[in-house]
Amino acid sequence: MSGFSNQQLVLTAIGDDRTGIVAQLTELVSECSCNIIDSRIAILGNEFSIIMLLSGDMSAISRIEHTIPVKSMEMGLLTMMKRTSNRTGSEFCAGYTLEYKGLDSVGALSKVAAFLAEDNIDICSLKSDTYEQDGQLYMCSMLEINVPVDSALDSFKLKFENLCTDFKLESILRRIR
Incomplete structure (x- = not known):
């Protein structure tokens, strides 16, 4: 696969904890044709937090990067994103x-x-x-x-x-x- 076919993005989000927030986020990721490679969720105080490693082709990653800011505001979430790459082998x-x-x-x-x-x-x-x-x-x-x-x-x-x-x-x- 070329570097353009498997891009990766780290997405973090934090906001008030409520039922259904995971469903909303994962649906948004799917709608943008991204795959969740890894994820962690924590409830800290009354705050929900998630970090996800997403993958997809360049179009899917661009779509999620452009969609998340508006959707996260609608969901009452603070978000941050950063492109990344596959972890290299280590010693x-x-x-x-x-x-x-x-x-x-x-x-x-x-x-x-x-x-x-x-x-x-x-x-x-x-x-x-x-x-x-x-x-x-x-x-x-x-x-x-x-x-x-x-x-x-x-x-x-x-x-x-x-x-x-x-x-x-x-x-x-x-x-x-």
């Missing part, structure tokens, strides 16, 4: 899920993200949440990470366990690919 040996939880601590997620960046480990997905239990606020985070081929995995695991000990966090690291 990762394995993918893992990394989960940790414990008493909510300011800066814990920031420290974990910085720790991963220092070891050249990519964060592919992140879900972080807080919840109340027995009158105390707890945090729980789940990350999907890619570990580089040249990474010293045993050393990484030990350093991460030490970081979790410092923050009094329970953690689980599982290989997923």
Whole structure:
């Protein structure tokens, strides 16, 4: 396929959460002859948010780029779009899920993200949440990470366990690919 036949677009939208908003957005994408390659939805407070990776020929991508601004205003959504391309192969040996939880601590997620960046480990997905239990606020985070081929995995695991000990966090690291 030529570069003109498979274009990609990242579309993000945010607005008041309401029933039917996913149906409206996905119908609009279909009407523009685009395909949803990947998507994530989150409800944050009372706000609905979605990010989608769309693909289609140049005409379909142009159509969605011109249609979304007007339609999103009608739907009460703030949107942003950016053209992108297929992700190129990378030098990762394995993918893992990394989960940790414990008493909510300011800066814990920031420290974990910085720790991963220092070891050249990519964060592919992140879900972080807080919840109340027995009158105390707890945090729980789940990350999907890619570990580089040249990474010293045993050393990484030990350093991460030490970081979790410092923050009094329970953690689980599982290989997923």
